Amino acid sequence: xxxxxxxxxxxxxxxxxxxxxxxxxxxxxxxxxxxxxxxxxxxxxxxxxxxxxxxxxxxxxxxxxxxxxxxxxxxxxxxxxxxxxxxxxxxxxxxxxxxxxxxxxxxxxxxxxxxxxxxxxxxxxxxxxxxxxxxxxxxxxxxxxxxxxxxxxxxxxxxxxxxxxxxxxxxxxxxxxxxxxxxxx
Numbered sequence: 001x002x003x004x005x006x007x008x009x010x011x012x013x014x015x016x017x018x019x020x021x022x023x024x025x026x027x028x029x030x031x032x033x034x035x036x037x038x039x040x041x042x043x044x045x046x047x048x049x050x051x052x053x054x055x056x057x058x059x060x061x062x063x064x065x066x067x068x069x070x071x072x073x074x075x076x077x078x079x080x081x082x083x084x085x086x087x088x089x090x091x092x093x094x095x096x097x098x099x100x101x102x103x104x105x106x107x108x109x110x111x112x113x114x115x116x117x118x119x120x121x122x123x124x125x126x127x128x129x130x131x132x133x134x135x136x137x138x139x140x141x142x143x144x145x146x147x148x149x150x151x152x153x154x155x156x157x158x159x160x161x162x163x164x165x166x167x168x169x170x171x172x173x174x175x176x177x178x179x180x181x182x183x184x185x
Contacts, residue, residue: 003087005052008045008067010074011093016049020069024053026061057083067094073148073176097147098173102154102181122153122168146173154181 004024008017024040040063045051057063063083067076076094146152151172158165171179 001054001086002057002083003052003054004063004065004083004090005050005087006065006090006092007049008051008076009049009091009093011095014093016045016047017067017069017072017074017094018045018047018049020045020049020051020067020074022051022053023066023068024055024063025066026058026063065090065092067092072096073098095147098176098178100146100152100154100171100173100179100181119155119157120152122155122170146171146179148173148175 008020008022009015010017021042021044023042025037026040027037040055041053043051043053051065060082062081064081065078067078068074073096074094076092078090078092149172151170153168153170156167158167169181171181173179
């Protein structure tokens with residue numbers, strides 16, 4: 001049995017975040033494609049911001065923690081990892097903000113010579129993450145944390161039949177609502 005525990009605090013104040021929803025998720029591929037993610041269990045933090053999960057790890061599955069407190073506009077995802085110890089302590093200081101979901105659509109026509117990628121920077125000159133080639137998927141989702149009232153730039157690079165198209169957009173959340181950004185190919 002694995003114990004995954006920790007304390008969730010507010011990044012700005014350092015105070016414990018009580019009554020936050022904490023979700024333990026698992027994935028075959030560590031969340032790289034946004035598919036095959038599965039909720040294992042959930043809990044709420046106590047008055048000291050503490051959470052704890054006891055579970056049996058599945059071989060070759062990666063686990064991650066998602067934290068949400070919608071009433072106060074907190075949203076956080078830890079990323080995935082393979083548990084290697086019986087007791088793992090992970091403390092997280094999270095910011096007030098929301099999530100940006102990047103939604104890639106219609107990627108099925110791509111073959112092994114074509115690719116899609118993007119960078120979260122307006123000054124990017126090349127891809128910094130998530131390159132796809134020869135994908136068989138119709139939809140791919142990724143999500144990132146965003147601070148309220150701050151711009152996030154999305155620069156996409158699409159190569160199809162040897163021609164690369166670059167597109168730059170920006171988004172700025174002003175409410176706790178998540179933002180969905182569609183990249184349609």
